[in-house]
Amino acid sequence: MENSPLFKSGHTACAGCGQAIAARMVIEAAGANTIIANNTGCLEVFTTKYPETAWGVPWIHSLFENSAAVASGIEAALKYLGKKENINVIAQGGDGSTADIGLQALSGMLERGHDILYVCYDNEAYMNTGVQRSGLTPFDTNTTTSPSGSQSSGNIRPKKPMPEIALAHGIPYVATASAGLPQDIQRKVKKAISIKGPKYIQIHVPCPLGWRHETDQMLPVAKLAVDCGLYPLFEYENGVLTGQKKIVPKPVEEYLKAQGRFKHLLNNPEEIKKVQDIADNNIMKYNLKAQA
Amino acid sequence: MKEFLEGSHAIAEVIKSCKPGVISAYPITPQTHIVEDLAQMVSDGQLKSQFVNVESEHSAASVVLGGSATGVRVYTATSSQGLFYMQEVVFNIAGMRLPVVMTCANRAISAPINIWNDQQDSISLRDAGWFQVYAENNQEAVDFHLIGYRLAEDKRVMLPVMVCMDGFILTHGMEAVDMPEQEKVDKFLPRYNPLYKLDPAQPVSMGLLADPDYYMETRFAIQETMKESLGYLSDISREFNSVFGRDYKDLLVEEYQLKDAEKVIVAMGSVCGTIKEAVDEQRAKGKKVGLLRIITYRPFPYARVCEALKNAAKVAVLDKAVSLGAYAPIAVEVKAAFYGKKQGPKMISSFVAGLGGRDITLETVHEIFRRLSTKEVNSDFVDLKPELLKEEYGE
Numbered sequence: 001m002e003n004s005p006l007f008k009s010g011h012t013a014c015a016g017c018g019q020a021i022a023a024r025m026v027i028e029a030a031g032a033n034t035i036i037a038n039n040t041g042c043l044e045v046f047t048t049k050y051p052e053t054a055w056g057v058p059w060i061h062s063l064f065e066n067s068a069a070v071a072s073g074i075e076a077a078l079k080y081l082g083k084k085e086n087i088n089v090i091a092q093g094g095d096g097s098t099a100d101i102g103l104q105a106l107s108g109m110l111e112r113g114h115d116i117l118y119v120c121y122d123n124e125a126y127m128n129t130g131v132q133r134s135g136l137t138p139f140d141t142n143t144t145t146s147p148s149g150s151q152s153s154g155n156i157r158p159k160k161p162m163p164e165i166a167l168a169h170g171i172p173y174v175a176t177a178s179a180g181l182p183q184d185i186q187r188k189v190k191k192a193i194s195i196k197g198p199k200y201i202q203i204h205v206p207c208p209l210g211w212r213h214e215t216d217q218m219l220p221v222a223k224l225a226v227d228c229g230l231y232p233l234f235e236y237e238n239g240v241l242t243g244q245k246k247i248v249p250k251p252v253e254e255y256l257k258a259q260g261r262f263k264h265l266l267n268n269p270e271e272i273k274k275v276q277d278i279a280d281n282n283i284m285k286y287n288l289k290a291q292a
Numbered sequence: 293m294k295e296f297l298e299g300s301h302a303i304a305e306v307i308k309s310c311k312p313g314v315i316s317a318y319p320i321t322p323q324t325h326i327v328e329d330l331a332q333m334v335s336d337g338q339l340k341s342q343f344v345n346v347e348s349e350h351s352a353a354s355v356v357l358g359g360s361a362t363g364v365r366v367y368t369a370t371s372s373q374g375l376f377y378m379q380e381v382v383f384n385i386a387g388m389r390l391p392v393v394m395t396c397a398n399r400a401i402s403a404p405i406n407i408w409n410d411q412q413d414s415i416s417l418r419d420a421g422w423f424q425v426y427a428e429n430n431q432e433a434v435d436f437h438l439i440g441y442r443l444a445e446d447k448r449v450m451l452p453v454m455v456c457m458d459g460f461i462l463t464h465g466m467e468a469v470d471m472p473e474q475e476k477v478d479k480f481l482p483r484y485n486p487l488y489k490l491d492p493a494q495p496v497s498m499g500l501l502a503d504p505d506y507y508m509e510t511r512f513a514i515q516e517t518m519k520e521s522l523g524y525l526s527d528i529s530r531e532f533n534s535v536f537g538r539d540y541k542d543l544l545v546e547e548y549q550l551k552d553a554e555k556v557i558v559a560m561g562s563v564c565g566t567i568k569e570a571v572d573e574q575r576a577k578g579k580k581v582g583l584l585r586i587i588t589y590r591p592f593p594y595a596r597v598c599e600a601l602k603n604a605a606k607v608a609v610l611d612k613a614v615s616l617g618a619y620a621p622i623a624v625e626v627k628a629a630f631y632g633k634k635q636g637p638k639m640i641s642s643f644v645a646g647l648g649g650r651d652i653t654l655e656t657v658h659e660i661f662r663r664l665s666t667k668e669v670n671s672d673f674v675d676l677k678p679e680l681l682k683e684e685y686g687e
C-alpha cells in the first residue's frame with residue numbers, strides 16, 4: 001500500500017486487517033487538522049509501538065475505555081484556546097472499548113454535546129486479547145469465550161444496537177460504514193466533521209485472524225456482510241434516516257460460510273434461519289431492498 | 293488579605309486565581325463544594341474555564357488528562373471512591389508526565405460506606421507517580437495548590453500533584469485564610485507553557501506502547517524526578533515565601549518542639565493541629581515531647597525524617613490509614629528511613645487512629661504518648677470500642 005503522510009505504512013497490522021484500512025480512510029478524510037484520541041486495542045498497538053508511530057496527526061492513547069473522555073478534554077482545551085473552529089477531534093476505538101467498557105464515557109461525551117466524531121471499528125470481538133466475545137459480537141459467533149459446543153452454537157445474544165444507542169442521545173449524525181466500501185467511509189467522515197456536535201460512525205472491519213477467512217478475502221467478506229443485510233449501512237441526520245445502502249439481498253449463508261467463526265452453523269439450518277431472520281429484520285427496518 | 297472562608301470555597305478561589313483552562317467535575321462528598329463553587333464562578337463569568345460535567349470520576353480524570361495533553365492548565369477534585377474509580381487514569385496521567393493538579397478531600401473507603409475523614413484514599417494511591425502533599429489547615433491547602441501547579445509545570449518535573457486535605461475537618465471548616473492576590477499569583481505562576489502538546493502544527497504521538505526494551509526507563513525517569521524534586525520543593529517554597537510573605541521551610545516536614553524531644557509523634561494532615569496542642573500541654577508540665585509533621589508523603593523525605601528524629605529516643609507514628617495485614621503506611625516509611633542507620637530512635641511504635649472519622653482528641657494524643665512508654669507496638673489501634681468488638685464476634 002502506498003504511503004500516506006497521515007497514516008504511514010510500516011505499522012504492524014496483520015495482513016488483510018480491515019481496521020487498518022478503515023482507520024486510514026478515516027484520517028485521510030478528516031485531514032491534517034485533526035487530533036485523535038485512541039482506545040487501547042489492535043489499532044493502538046499496531047500503529048504506535050515505541051519508538052515508531054504511524055500517525056501523521058497529533059494522536060494520544062490513554063487507556064482502554066476513555067478515548068471519548070480524553071477527547072472531551074481535548075475539545076474543551078481547544079475551545080478554551082479558541083482553536084476549536086479549525087481543528088477536528090476524533091475519538092476512536094474497537095467494538096469492545098466502545099460498546100462495553102467505554103460505553104459510559106461515550107454516552108457522557110454524546111450527552112454533553114462535544115464537537116467530536118467518535119469512530120467505532122467493529123471487528124465484532126476483543127481481537128487484541130485473542131478473539132473474546134464483546135457486546136458487538138453477532139449471534140451464534142464462535143469466539144474464545146463463546147465457543148460452540150454440544151450445548152451451544154456460540155454467542156447467545158445478537159449485537160448490541162450501538163447506532164441506536166448513539167442515536168438515542170439526540171446527536172446530529174449517526175452512520176454505519178464498512179471497510180468493504182472505503183469511499184463510502186470517507187464520504188461519511190467528511191459529512192460528519194462538517195456537522196457541529198457529537199457524531200458516531202461505526203465501521204465494520206473484518207479481522208482475518210478472528211473471523212478465520214483468508215487474508216485476501218477482507219473486501220469480499222466485508223461486502224457480503226452488507227449485501228446479505230447483516231451489516232446495514234445507513235445514515236441518520238438529526239434523528240431521521242436519510243440514507244441507506246440499497247442491496248439485492250444475498251442469503252446469509254454465503255456470508256457465514258466464508259468464515260471459520262460460523263463454520264459450526266453450516267449443517268444447522270435451524271440456526272442459519274435465526275441468523276437469516278436478523279438480516280431480514282434489518283432489511284425491513286432500514287428499507288434496504290433495492291427496487292427491481 | 294485575610295478572609296473567613298469555608299475550606300472548599302477557599303480552594304475554589306485559589307483555583308480561580310490559577311486560571312485553569314479545563315475543569316472537570318463529578319460529585320462526591322466531601323469534595324463537592326469545591327467544584328460547585330467553581331461552577332458558579334464560571335457561570336458568573338468570573339472564571340473563563342471550560343467546565344466539563346462528566347459522567348464519572350474515570351472520565352473526570354480522563355478529561356483533565358486530555359486537556360493537559362492539549363497544553364492547558366487543568367483542575368479536578370475528588371474523594372474516596374471517586375479517587376479509586378479514577379485509579380487507572382491517575383497512574384496514566386503520571387506515566388504520561390502531565391502536570392495535572394487535583395485536590396483529594398480525604399475520606400474513608402467503603403465497605404462499610406463512610407463519608408468521614410481518614411487518609412486511606414490518597415495513601416492507597418501512593419505508588420501512582422503523583423506528588424502527595426497533606427495540608428494541616430486551610431491556609432496550607434490554599435497555598436499548596438499554587439505551589440502544586442508551579443511544581444507540576446516545572447520543566448524539570450512534569451508530574452501531577454495531589455493536594456490532600458482532610459475531608460470535612462478542612463473542606464467544611466471555616467478558617468481565616470490569607471487569600472493570595474491575583475497579581476502575586478500571576479507573578480509566582482506564569483502561564484503554562486507545555487514542553488509538548490497535541491497540536492496539528494506539530495503532530496506528536498502520545499501514550500505509545502513500550503515493550504520490555506523501553507518500559508523500565510520510563511519508570512526510572514519518574515523515580516529520579518521524584519527524588520530530585522525534594523530539592524525543587526525547597527526552592528519553590530522559598531520563592532513562594534518571598535512573594536506571599538509566608539514562612540514555609542521546605543514543605544517536606546515540619547518540626548515542632550523537636551530540639552530536645554525524647555518522645556515524638558510523627559503524623560500528617562489536620563490532626564497535627566491537635567497534636568501540637570497536646571505537645572504544648574505536656575511541655576507546660578516539663579515533658580520533652582514533640583511532633584514531626586510529614587507534609588510531603590510522595591516523594592517521601594527520608595533524609596529529612598532521619599535528620600529530624602535522630603536524637604529522639606521514642607517515636608510514635610500515627611497513621612489515619614491501614615495497610616491491612618501489614619505495617620501502617622507512614623510507619624513503614626519511618627522505620628525504613630532508619631534501617632541500617634547508626635543514630636536514631638530506640639523505639640518506633642505505630643498507631644492507627646481516626647479511621648472513618650473517629651475523632652482524634654487531645655486525650656487520644658496523650659494516650660499515644662502514654663503507650664509509647666512501654667514496649668514497641670505495631671499498628672496499635674487507638675480509641676477502639678471493645679463493646680463493639682464483642683458484639684461482632686458474638687461472645
Ligand SMILES: Cc1ncc(C[n+]2csc(CCOP(=O)(O)OP(=O)(O)O)c2C)c(N)n1
Nearest residue numbers: 040041042064094095096097125126127128
Ligand atoms: C481496563 C482494561 N481491561 C482490559 C484490558 C485488556 N484489553 C486490551 S485491548 C482489549 C481488546 C480490545 O478489543 P476491542 O476494543 O474490540 O478492539 P480490537 O482489539 O478488537 O480492535 C482488551 C480486553 C485493558 N487494557 N484495560
Ligand SMILES: [Mg+2]
Nearest residue numbers: 094095125127
Ligand atoms: Mg474488536
